[in-house]
Amino acid sequence: MKRRSLYAGSLFLLAAALIVVCVSVAFALTMPTLDIQRQPTIAAGGTHTLAVKADGALWAWGGNYYGQMGDGGSQNRSVPTWIVTADDWMTVTAGTRHTLAIKADGSLWVWGWNNCGQLGDATLIDRRSPVRIGQETKWAAVAAGYGHSLGLKSNGTIWTWGWNTNGQLGQGASGDYYYPKRVGTATDWAAIAAGDYFCMALKSNGTLWTWGSNVDGQMGDGTNVDQLIPTQLGTATDWVAISAGGAHVLALKSNGTLWAWGGNSYGQLGDGKRDNRLEPTRVGTDSDWAAIAAGGNHSVALKVNGTLWTWGYNAEGQLGDGSKETRLTPVRIGLDNDWAAVAAGDLHSLALKQSGMLCAWGRNNEGQVGESTAYTWYSPVPAFTGVSMPGAITTTTTTSSTTTTTSSTTTTSLPATTSTTSTTLQPTFSDVPASAPYHSAIFGMAARKVISGYSDNTFRPDNPVMRKQFAKMIVGAMGLPVTEDDWKD
Numbered sequence: 104m105k106r107r108s109l110y111a112g113s114l115f116l117l118a119a120a121l122i123v124v125c126v127s128v129a130f131a132l133t134m135p136t137l138d139i140q141r142q143p144t145i146a147a148g149g150t151h152t153l154a155v156k157a158d159g160a161l162w163a164w165g166g167n168y169y170g171q172m173g174d175g176g177s178q179n180r181s182v183p184t185w186i187v188t189a190d191d192w193m194t195v196t197a198g199t200r201h202t203l204a205i206k207a208d209g210s211l212w213v214w215g216w217n218n219c220g221q222l223g224d225a226t227l228i229d230r231r232s233p234v235r236i237g238q239e240t241k242w243a244a245v246a247a248g249y250g251h252s253l254g255l256k257s258n259g260t261i262w263t264w265g266w267n268t269n270g271q272l273g274q275g276a277s278g279d280y281y282y283p284k285r286v287g288t289a290t291d292w293a294a295i296a297a298g299d300y301f302c303m304a305l306k307s308n309g310t311l312w313t314w315g316s317n318v319d320g321q322m323g324d325g326t327n328v329d330q331l332i333p334t335q336l337g338t339a340t341d342w343v344a345i346s347a348g349g350a351h352v353l354a355l356k357s358n359g360t361l362w363a364w365g366g367n368s369y370g371q372l373g374d375g376k377r378d379n380r381l382e383p384t385r386v387g388t389d390s391d392w393a394a395i396a397a398g399g400n401h402s403v404a405l406k407v408n409g410t411l412w413t414w415g416y417n418a419e420g421q422l423g424d425g426s427k428e429t430r431l432t433p434v435r436i437g438l439d440n441d442w443a444a445v446a447a448g449d450l451h452s453l454a455l456k457q458s459g460m461l462c463a464w465g466r467n468n469e470g471q472v473g474e475s476t477a478y479t480w481y482s483p484v485p486a487f488t489g490v491s492m493p494g495a496i497t498t499t500t501t502t503s504s505t506t507t508t509t510s511s512t513t514t515t516s517l518p519a520t521t522s523t524t525s526t527t528l529q530p531t532f533s534d535v536p537a538s539a540p541y542h543s544a545i546f547g548m549a550a551r552k553v554i555s556g557y558s559d560n561t562f563r564p565d566n567p568v569m570r571k572q573f574a575k576m577i578v579g580a581m582g583l584p585v586t587e588d589d590w591k592d
Contacts, residue, residue: 142193142194142205142244142493143194143195143196143444143446143493144194144195144444144455144490144491144492144493145195145444145446145453145455145461145490146195146196146197146202146446147197147396147398147446147447147448147451147452147453147471148165148166148171148197148198148199148200148201148202148247148448148449149166149197149198149199149200149448149449150165150166150200150448150449150450150451150466150468150469150471151163151164151165151166151167151171151172151197151200151202151469151471152164152165152197152448152451152453152463152471152472152473152486153172153195153197153202153204154183154195154461154487154490155192155193155194155195155490155491156489156490156491157459157489157490157491158190158489159190159191159192159193159207159491160185160186160190160192161173161185161186161188161190161192161195161204162183162184162185162186162487163180163183163184163186163202164180164181164182164183164184164470164471164473165179165180165181165469165470165471165472165473166179166200166469166470166471167179167180167469168200169200169201169215169216169217169229170214170215170216170229170230170231170232171197171200171201171202171214171215171216172184172186172202173186173202173214173215173231173232173233174186174187174231174232175231175232176231177231179469179470180470181467181470181473181474181475181476181477182470182473182474182475183473183486183487186233188233189206191206191207191208192204192205192206192207193205193206193207194244194245196245196246196247197247197448198215198216198221198247198248198249198250198251198252198297199216199247199248199249199250199299199449200215200216201213201214201215201216201217201221201222201247201252202214202215202247203245203246203247203252203254204233204245205242205243205244205245208240209239209240209241209242209243209257210235210238210239210240210242211223211235211236211237211239211242211245211254212233212234212235212236213230213233213234213236213252214230214231214232214233214234215229215230216229216250217229217230218250219250219251219265219266219279220264220265220266220279220280220281220282221247221248221250221251221252221264221265221266222234222236222252222265223236223252223264223265223281223282223283224236224281224282225281225282226281227281236282236283237283239256241256241257241258242254242255242256242257243255243256243257244294244295245295246295246296246297246302246347247297248265248266248271248297248298248299248300248301248302248347249266249299249300250265250266251263251264251265251266251267251271251272251297251300251302252264252265252297253272253286253295253297253302254283254295255292255293255294255295255304258290259289259290259291259292259293259307260285260286260289260290260292261273261285261286261287261289261292261295261304261333262283262284262285262286263280263283263284263286263302264280264281264282264283264284265279265280265281266279266300267279267280268300269300269301269315269316269329270314270315270316270329270330270331270332271297271300271301271302271314271315271316272284272286272302273286273287273302273314273315273331273332273333274286274331274332275331275332276331277331286332286333287332287333289306289333291306291307291308292304292305292306292307293305293306293307294344294345296345296346296347297347298315298316298321298347298348298349298350298351298352298397299316299349299350300315300316300350301313301314301315301316301317301321301322301347301350302314302315302333302347303345303347303352304333304345305342305343305345308340309339309340309341309342309343309357310335310336310338310339310340310342311323311335311336311337311339311342311345311354312333312334312335312336313330313333313334313336313352314330314331314332314333314334315329315330316329316350317329317330318350319350319351319365319366319367319379320364320365320366320379320380320381320382321347321350321351321352321364321365321366322334322336323336323337323352323364323365323381323382323383324336324381324382325381325382326381327381336383337383339356341356341357341358342354342355342356342357343355343356343357344394344395346395346396346397346447347397348365348366348371348397348398348399348400348401348402348447349366349397349398349399349400349449350365350366351363351364351365351366351367351371351372351397351400351402352364352365352397353395353396353397353402353404354383354395355392355393355395358390359389359390359391359392359393359407360385360389360390360392361373361385361386361387361389361392361395361404362383362384362385362386363380363383363384363386363402364380364381364382364383364384365379365380366379366400367379367380368400369400369401369415369416369429370414370415370416370429370430370431370432371397371398371400371401371402371414371415371416372384372386372402373386373387373402373414373415373431373432373433374386374431374432375431375432376431377431386432386433387432387433389406391406391407391408392404392405392406392407393405393406393407394444394445395445396445396446396447396452397447398415398421398447398448398449398450398451398452399416399447399448399449399450400415400416401413401414401415401416401417401421401422401447401452402414402415402433402447403445403446403447403452403454404433404445405442405443405444405445405454408440409439409440409441409442409443409457410435410439410440410442411423411435411436411437411439411442411445411454411483412433412434412435412436413430413433413434413436413452414430414431414432414433414434415429415430416429417429417430418450419450419451419465419466419479420464420465420466420479420480420481420482421447421448421450421451421452421464421465421466422434422436422452423436423452423464423465423480423481423482423483424436424481424482425481425482426481427481436482436483437482437483439456441456441457441458442454442455442456442457443455443456443457443492444492444493448465448471449466450465450466451463451464451465451466451467451471451472452464452465453486454483455490455492457492459488459489459490459491459492460485460487460488460490461473461485461486461487461488461490462483462484462485462486463480463483463484463486464480464481464482464483464484465479465480466479467479467480472484472486473486473487474486532545532556532560532561532562533560533561534561534562534563534564535562535564539564545562545564
């Protein structure tokens with residue numbers, strides 16, 4: 104029997120529906136319909152972390168024993184490492200030890216741990232570099248759990264694969280699948296999320312559906328009975344965002360209220376108690392919640408004013424409040440009000456600022472915080488810059504005479520009050536024509552400011568490289584800050 108773990112699968116990522124909030128001068132809350140969801144560009148797995156930069160480049164760091172970073176190796180990385188592939192990544196999600204990502208063309212790519220078929224490549228072979236799944240170009244969103252995965256296509260269909268002991272694949276029976284298999288016949292799915300051993304999804308009409316393990320009440324149906332197929336939770340039609348943790352759930356309604364249910368041993372539901380909740384329970388009385396992320400046994404959220412809040416298990420500093428104290432209700436982190444997106448791993452957390460600065464905190468034994476050490480961090484620390492803001496992926500499905508626009512995600516974000524456009528300047532070197540050897544590599548590294556040319560717009564590719572210059576390039580490629588004072592004689 105496959106070993107279970109308390110790791111939070113896609114917990115992590117969290118939140119299958121992204122909330123876009125329109126902020127006025129008075130920060131009045133206007134919740135969206137499901138046709139303006141956004142795709143995640145940050146992801147926190149069991150012990151690994153990923154981010155997509157504004158130029159479409161994918162970076163990863165942290166645990167890598169199973170190849171979940173996708174850099175071709177198995178060495179842990181304590182600093183962001185560029186995954187050297189075509190830089191056209193759109194969205195990424197992380198399970199406990201595997202990763203799923205979608206490129207701009209709608210193709211699906213996977214890598215990492217695969218003992219249950221969670222990569223969907225019809226094998227049980229771990230993959231240390233991205234592997235494409237099929238030739239389909241209609242993938243719109245992905246979510247990853249402990250040993251299973253699910254994807255949403257632009258035609259509104261859901262597909263699942265991997266471990267299925269608790270019915271988490273939604274196929275009506277147990278039995279693992281090593282390749283994507285469609286769930287039911289519905290074509291109006293709009294958002295997805297995956298916990299350790301269960302799944303959730305929203306339909307375009309605002310209804311919420313759950314399936315899989317229910318030992319802690321994560322189905323929200325008042326029982327502890329597993330569900331083998333998607334089962335509607337109640338009759339409400341105003342759900343707009345969902346996030347699945349290890350065994351707990353966070354969800355937002357269109358009126359900005361926050362709801363939680365499932366496992367609550369560490370106060371991860373935020374209701375002031377430690378009792379599991381078998382049905383949705385409102386968290387506090389506030390109605391200005393905007394983004395959510397459920398981790399292993401902790402929770403992270405944003406309010407419409409851009410403030411950051413956390414609660415739940417905190418032994419490894421994953422709440423970021425400077426302590427190890429478990430919190431049973433939401434606690435504000437710092438005084439900043441420019442947070443834009445959040446993600447939660449098993450024992451670490453991420454938050455993205457409107458400037459593109461990614462901060463992380465919590466357990467860091469495998470480098471998952473990304474600031475070059477193995478120290479546990481009890482408050483947010485800068486980990487990476489230039490991260491892309493979640494961007495809209497809109498798809499149109501036509502059924503008879505009705506046209507429905509849908510989109511989905513597995514992370515959460517709050518838009519900046521002002522919009523910015525990032526432009527990557529393309530370098531030009533007169534002595535490196537397109538036909539020159541290593542043209543692509545030279546221009547690619549120059550665009551990322553790992554290397555540079557001379558003031559006369561030449562690169563002088565035949566010049567020898569000094570050892571100190573080579574060292575500078577390595578440090579730059581690792582994403583560490585470097586100045587002339589750091590490497591000059």
